[in-house]
Amino acid sequence: MAGKTLYDKIWDAHVVAQDGGEAVLYIDLHLIHEVTSPQAFAGLRAHNRKVRRPDRTLAVADHNIPTQGQAKGVDAVADDESRLQLQTLARNVKDAGIEFFPMGDVRNGIVHVVGPEQGRTQPGMTIVCGDSHTSTHGAFGALAHGIGTSEVEHVLATQTLRQQKAKNFRVLIEGKPRPGVGAKDYALAVIGAIGTAGGTGYCIEYAGDAIRDLSMEGRMTLCNLTIEGGARAGLVAPDQTTFDYLLGKPAAPKGAAWEMAVNYWKSFFTDDDAVFDREIRIDAAALVPQVTWGTSPEDVVGIDGVVPDPAAFDDPEKKAQVQRALDYMGLTAGQKIADARIDRVFIGSCTNSRIEDLRAAAAVAQQALDEGKKVASHVSAMVVPGSGLVKAQAELEGLDDVFIAAGFDWREPGCSMCLAMNPDRLEPGQRCASTSNRNFEGRQGRGGRTHLMSPALAVASAIAGHITDRF
Amino acid sequence: MDPFVRLDGRAVPLDVANIDTDQLIPKQFLKTVEREGLGKGLLFDFRFDEAGNPKPDFILNKPEYKGSSVLIAGDNFGCGSSREHAPWALMDYGFKAIIAPSYADIFYNNCFSNGLLPVVLPEAQVRELMAEALGGNHVFTVDLAEQVVVSPSGKTFSFEIDPTRKEKLIKGLDAIGETLQRASDIDRFEQRMAVAEPWLEKAS
Numbered sequence: 321m322a323g324k325t326l327y328d329k330i331w332d333a334h335v336v337a338q339d340g341g342e343a344v345l346y347i348d349l350h351l352i353h354e355v356t357s358p359q360a361f362a363g364l365r366a367h368n369r370k371v372r373r374p375d376r377t378l379a380v381a382d383h384n385i386p387t388q389g390q391a392k393g394v395d396a397v398a399d400d401e402s403r404l405q406l407q408t409l410a411r412n413v414k415d416a417g418i419e420f421f422p423m424g425d426v427r428n429g430i431v432h433v434v435g436p437e438q439g440r441t442q443p444g445m446t447i448v449c450g451d452s453h454t455s456t457h458g459a460f461g462a463l464a465h466g467i468g469t470s471e472v473e474h475v476l477a478t479q480t481l482r483q484q485k486a487k488n489f490r491v492l493i494e495g496k497p498r499p500g501v502g503a504k505d506y507a508l509a510v511i512g513a514i515g516t517a518g519g520t521g522y523c524i525e526y527a528g529d530a531i532r533d534l535s536m537e538g539r540m541t542l543c544n545l546t547i548e549g550g551a552r553a554g555l556v557a558p559d560q561t562t563f564d565y566l567l568g569k570p571a572a573p574k575g576a577a578w579e580m581a582v583n584y585w586k587s588f589f590t591d592d593d594a595v596f597d598r599e600i601r602i603d604a605a606a607l608v609p610q611v612t613w614g615t616s617p618e619d620v621v622g623i624d625g626v627v628p629d630p631a632a633f634d635d636p637e638k639k640a641q642v643q644r645a646l647d648y649m650g651l652t653a654g655q656k657i658a659d660a661r662i663d664r665v666f667i668g669s670c671t672n673s674r675i676e677d678l679r680a681a682a683a684v685a686q687q688a689l690d691e692g693k694k695v696a697s698h699v700s701a702m703v704v705p706g707s708g709l710v711k712a713q714a715e716l717e718g719l720d721d722v723f724i725a726a727g728f729d730w731r732e733p734g735c736s737m738c739l740a741m742n743p744d745r746l747e748p749g750q751r752c753a754s755t756s757n758r759n760f761e762g763r764q765g766r767g768g769r770t771h772l773m774s775p776a777l778a779v780a781s782a783i784a785g786h787i788t789d790r791f
Numbered sequence: 792m793d794p795f796v797r798l799d800g801r802a803v804p805l806d807v808a809n810i811d812t813d814q815l816i817p818k819q820f821l822k823t824v825e826r827e828g829l830g831k832g833l834l835f836d837f838r839f840d841e842a843g844n845p846k847p848d849f850i851l852n853k854p855e856y857k858g859s860s861v862l863i864a865g866d867n868f869g870c871g872s873s874r875e876h877a878p879w880a881l882m883d884y885g886f887k888a889i890i891a892p893s894y895a896d897i898f899y900n901n902c903f904s905n906g907l908l909p910v911v912l913p914e915a916q917v918r919e920l921m922a923e924a925l926g927g928n929h930v931f932t933v934d935l936a937e938q939v940v941v942s943p944s945g946k947t948f949s950f951e952i953d954p955t956r957k958e959k960l961i962k963g964l965d966a967i968g969e970t971l972q973r974a975s976d977i978d979r980f981e982q983r984m985a986v987a988e989p990w991l992e993k994a995s
């Protein structure tokens with residue numbers, strides 16, 4: 321019999337029962353936030369049901385919080401509906417006895433930054449959240465994916481989820497990348513290669529020496545973007561990098577329990593003779609920094625590339641799609657992507673708002689300062705740390721001073737302009753260099769034009785005033 | 792959840808691939824704490840201009856498609872955000888079934904949680920259905936029990952669906968109620984886990 325994949329092993333360790341084609345899968349950690357949970361709690365109340373394991377649940381306020389003036393508290397949030405949503409979350413978690421980091425708490429931030437940072441995310445776990453980028457936690461070798469609100473209610477009530485097993489897909493990334501190429505570029509290259517629906521029905525495992533060389537932050541960036549390739553979950557097998565990251569985190573096991581946990585975690589890897597339903601290879605050494613030109617994360621080119629010509633596609637539907645994207649993005653077929661002049665820069669989101677991302681961004685900003693350069697006068701640029709702790713760490717290292725001196729706006733943590741539910745958003749027609757994860761039409765504000773890229777590229781673009789990897 | 796067995800209703804074709812859930816229901820409508828009333832935000836940027844006036848050219852706004860209950864759509868429908876507000880908005884607007892060549896996984900799951908039937912048919916057949924829906928007669932039959940779509944011209948298209956999911960839709964089952972019947976299995980699982988992974992248990 322063939323060996324098991326990492327995904328198979330985590331799955332098998334969590335099957336509570338099998339009902340026909342569906343498994344009842346135990347959920348080790350349930351993360352919740354203000355936007356996708358209120359209807360779930362209302363559903364529980366309507367049926368007189370209780371939260372089964374409040375201790376396996378963690379709540380944050382991230383999606384619609386403002387990134388300024390958080391110390392004034394929720395009651396001071398200007399938007400009536402956002403305020404009500406935040407108050408509703410506070411009430412629901414209090415009634416249920418769920419741990420909650422409210423807006424303004426230094427531990428609060430984007431749900432996918434907070435879980436790992438607190439050590440709540442651990443290898444071999446099943447983790448769900450009413451948010452598609454839950455795939456982020458797969459970086460720890462945890463089976464983690466987004467769910468809808470009915471499923472949030474199901475997990476609250478039963479601590480399980482009814483699931484059908486996905487197929488196994490391995491993405492091998494091998495070789496030494498050139499300087500300036502990293503996890504974000506790998507992720508965009510993978511999506512460019514398989515398409516936004518290429519991973520549908522699969523769980524992806526990332527493997528290869530380039531993955532082993534990635535930091536935990538890099539692995540989180542990569543797993544985060546897995547959903548943009550259609551796969552709900554991405555995995556990286558845990559190793560010493562994983563254990564080193566977790567050691568000493570607030571919720572990580574301590575003392576003898578730590579040893580026991582590490583031993584257990586080490587059992588989560590893919591057997592040599594395991595068979596994958598699909599596999600692709602990416603040569604890391606061949607990659608240049610990647611950037612999106614269109615309205616889907618699969619619309620990717622190298623920074624030295626040009627915007628595609630609809631005429632070059634045979635499929636009439638694809639042709640129409642490319643044309644629609646060009647019209648929306650205000651780009652011309654064949655133009656160099658680096659010629660696109662930008663108006664805004666957003667550094668943040670659960671993809672790229674961790675301390676390592678901010679260090680990489682600040683290093684480029686510092687280089688600009690050393691050369692007497694700043695954010696271009698026509699560009700408005702903001703940095704939104706992923707959590708209060710990331711913000712505090714950055715300030716300890718003086719990164720905020722670098723950003724501010726270089727002309728960036730230094731904000732308080734949250735999802736911010738990743739989905740533009742709060743006041744941070746693009747105006748119609750504005751072009752934005754963004755470290756987030758979705759360049760959909762209207763994602764960052766109606767009519768807004770988003771180009772996804774790494775933090776280093778976003779800073780370089782802010783300084784140059786157009787898309788670039790150098791200034 | 793209302794059971795879904797068979798539906799006779801008007802179908803509207805939306806010939807765009809990769810319709811994501813941000814487009815199905817933009818963020819400004821996610822601030823609600825209710826499930827109801829989201830139909831007003833469905834496909835908002837397609838249906839309304841920047842001043843908030845309906846765009847007469849958009850197919851959903853055409854009088855002949857008013858009251859449609861079947862949406863025929865392009866590939867990879869419902870990709871992106873996990874927001875269940877997307878199926879809520881579709882249902883609140885009046886849709887009960889969708890026909891498309893493929894769906895994103897999370898959206899597909901969310902449909903079943905709400906009694907919204909996502910039918911998968913091959914691309915060429917979806918094109919045929921779209922063409923018919925553009926004609927004079929827009930009334931289609933979607934029969935889950937028989938697993939067929941019948942077009943206005945009387946053509947029959949069979950579709951596959953997972954039997955477990957089919958049964959749930961037909962019976963309108965409450966998934967939570969069903970899982971709660973497994974409570975003793977869950978208890979046993981938790982007892983085993985407390986021994987195998989004691990560090991996950993909060994010291995009380």
Ligand code: SF4
Pocket residue numbers: 382383430431432451453669670671734735738739756757
């Ligand atoms: S940062 Fe963006 S993608 Fe991440 S959880 Fe927030 S809204 Fe979702």
